[in-house]
Amino acid sequence: xxxxxxxxxxxxxxxxxxxxxxxxxxxxxxxxxxxxxxxxxxxxxxxxxxxxxxxxxxxxx
Amino acid sequence: xxxxxxxxxxxxxxxxxxxxxxxxxxxxxxxxxxxxxxxxxxxxxxxxxxxxxxxxxxxxxxxxxxxxxxxxxxxxxxxxxxxxxxxxxxxxxxxxxxxxxxxxxxxxxxxxxxxxxxxxxxxxxxxxxxxxxxxxxxxxxxxxxxxxxxxxxxxxxxxxxxxxxxxxxxxxxxxxxxxxxxxxxxxxxxxxxxxxxxxxxxxxxxxxxxxxxxxxxxxxxxxxxxxxxxxxxxxxxxxxxxxxxxxxxxxxxxxxxxxxxxxxxxxxxxxxxxxxxxxxxxxxxxxxxxxxxxxxxxxxxxxxxxxxxxxxxxxxxxxxxxxxxxxxxxxxxxxxxxxxxxxxxxxxxxxxxxxxxxxxxxxxxxxxxxxxxxxxxxxxxxxxxxxxxxxxxxxxxxxxxxxxxxxxxxxxxxxxxxxxxxxxxxxxxxxxxxxxxxxxxxxxxxxxxxxxxxxxxxxxxxxxxxxxxxxxxxxx
Numbered sequence: 001x002x003x004x005x006x007x008x009x010x011x012x013x014x015x016x017x018x019x020x021x022x023x024x025x026x027x028x029x030x031x032x033x034x035x036x037x038x039x040x041x042x043x044x045x046x047x048x049x050x051x052x053x054x055x056x057x058x059x060x061x
Numbered sequence: 062x063x064x065x066x067x068x069x070x071x072x073x074x075x076x077x078x079x080x081x082x083x084x085x086x087x088x089x090x091x092x093x094x095x096x097x098x099x100x101x102x103x104x105x106x107x108x109x110x111x112x113x114x115x116x117x118x119x120x121x122x123x124x125x126x127x128x129x130x131x132x133x134x135x136x137x138x139x140x141x142x143x144x145x146x147x148x149x150x151x152x153x154x155x156x157x158x159x160x161x162x163x164x165x166x167x168x169x170x171x172x173x174x175x176x177x178x179x180x181x182x183x184x185x186x187x188x189x190x191x192x193x194x195x196x197x198x199x200x201x202x203x204x205x206x207x208x209x210x211x212x213x214x215x216x217x218x219x220x221x222x223x224x225x226x227x228x229x230x231x232x233x234x235x236x237x238x239x240x241x242x243x244x245x246x247x248x249x250x251x252x253x254x255x256x257x258x259x260x261x262x263x264x265x266x267x268x269x270x271x272x273x274x275x276x277x278x279x280x281x282x283x284x285x286x287x288x289x290x291x292x293x294x295x296x297x298x299x300x301x302x303x304x305x306x307x308x309x310x311x312x313x314x315x316x317x318x319x320x321x322x323x324x325x326x327x328x329x330x331x332x333x334x335x336x337x338x339x340x341x342x343x344x345x346x347x348x349x350x351x352x353x354x355x356x357x358x359x360x361x362x363x364x365x366x367x368x369x370x371x372x373x374x375x376x377x378x379x380x381x382x383x384x385x386x387x388x389x390x391x392x393x394x395x396x397x398x399x400x401x402x403x404x405x406x407x408x409x410x411x412x413x414x415x416x417x418x419x420x421x422x423x424x425x426x427x428x429x430x431x432x433x434x435x436x437x438x439x440x441x442x443x444x445x446x447x448x449x450x451x452x453x454x455x456x457x458x459x460x461x462x463x464x465x466x467x468x469x470x471x472x473x474x475x476x477x478x479x480x481x482x483x484x485x486x487x488x489x490x491x492x493x494x495x496x497x498x499x500x501x502x503x504x505x506x507x508x509x510x511x512x513x514x515x516x517x518x519x520x521x522x523x524x525x526x527x528x529x530x531x532x533x534x535x536x537x
Contacts (some may be wrong), residue, residue: 008409009450011409012405014411015408017393017408018097018393021396024402026402027402027405027424029459029463030403030406030468031406031409033462033465033469034371034374034378034406037370037374038418041368041370041417041421041492042417043370044365044421046424050418050420050423051273051419051423053271054482055426055482056256057304057306060427
């Protein structure tokens with residue numbers, strides 16, 4: 001996904017939040033960086049993993 | 062004892078002196094109140110000081126002792142808590158203007174248990190806004206690191222670290238979601254524990270995200286930490302996720318030594334280009350100490366550890382933004398600029414990306430548990446570098462690389478345990494050439510806090526780091 005200020009504004013609108021013009025660049029930098037970091041997880045084999053909230057006390061999932 | 066000598070006692074030393082009637086609870090409280098009056102204008106550790114209540118409670122404990130009663134294991138010990146714990150009738154600001162008038166009508170379970178053990182609450186401690194990090198203009202002042210006033214004391218339990226390092230309380234409570242307790246402990250040269258996730262009740266602790274927030278005892282010594290965990294741990298019907306497992310006496314095996322213990326250095330968190338050289342040297346020296354003490358030292362691999370920071374932010378910030386949705390929509394102007402932009406960016410993360418991070422969290426847990434098949438204790442620094450300057454921490458992010466190096470990298474070190482629900486402790490592990498503290502982080506398997514205390518107590522007793530007084534308050 002290509003991310004620029006317009007993308008961020010559009011997503012913010014959908015999410016119902018307002019980003020001020022003078023902070024748009026910083027939010028865009030933060031969001032781009034977050035997405036790039038999380039993109040590094042794409043190569044992991046996560047097919048057979050179910051996300052959980054709390055790990056069990058005994059045994060593994 | 063004069064008031065400075067009293068204030069420099071650890072929590073357990075204070076408790077012993079009070080029990081032996083060598084020190085009165087009132088003198089203990091007054092010693093700390095006097096230091097708070099004298100030093101806290103500069104340090105900004107406290108948001109609220111409950112002077113009258115503390116003195117009244119000290120008198121109450123004193124009377125109980127005179128009557129021959131046992132008011133508890135922390136009888137008369139003056140403590141302070143992060144302003145994230147509900148305290149009946151006392152402001153609980155969460156470090157934010159959003160909560161500047163919030164006065165809870167009941168105590169959190171942690172506070173209740175600390176009071177039941179006889180401790181005396183001195184006040185509520187400063188923190189980064191909403192227990193996140195990077196707050197640029199904290200409403201109650203910028204907490205100063207007692208080792209160097211220009212440096213951050215860490216986030217988000219900043220006041221909890223400062224108050225301990227400056228001896229403005231005998232013990233404190235922080236909170237640790239992604240390292241908010243261990244980080245300040247590391248930067249301030251004190252002890253900070255993140256217990257196993259379900260070990261301590263979260264009731265009455267304002268949340269950052271749903272399933273990673275943990276109560277974090279912060280103390281001057283490992284023994285203090287073990288005693289306080291014993292007080293606050295255990296099932297609580299108000300937090301149904303707390304474990305029913307019995308709470309052991311955490312000091313019983315603390316002095317058993319390290320013979321036979323297997324200690325593993327996490328390779329992925331050690332052989333990185335971005336680690337400060339003094340931190341690397343300190344960690345390697347700690348391994349020598351562990352060997353000398355009889356432990357078997359080896360290296361272990363946790364491949365996903367280096368991505369723990371990204372996984373943590375993907376899960377915690379996204380959940381945090383969801384939980385703060387109402388504030389983001391209706392009161393964004395009441396938030397600090399850094400909190401606002403951090404939450405706003407996290408609010409835009411697509412569900413499939415969050416889901417991937419949540420799955421990666423499970424994979425990381427598997428990898429950590431696999432490493433723990435071969436060792437009892439995992440070792441890394443708490444942070445790859447010492448306390449940064451305030452200005453470095455709060456500067457606006459200029460570009461993506463800036464965000465990556467300043468935001469994600471260090472969170473991998475503490476995030477490994479936050480994400481996996483496992484216990485970890487930060488203890489003083491040396492100093493940089495510039496005299497800033499270095500935190501040594503030890504991690505262990507589920508509910509293996511006794512092993513953590515055994516290892517960290519042995520290391521503490523073999524070194525002198527915990528006895529050195531922070532430079533900036535040495536003559537104050």
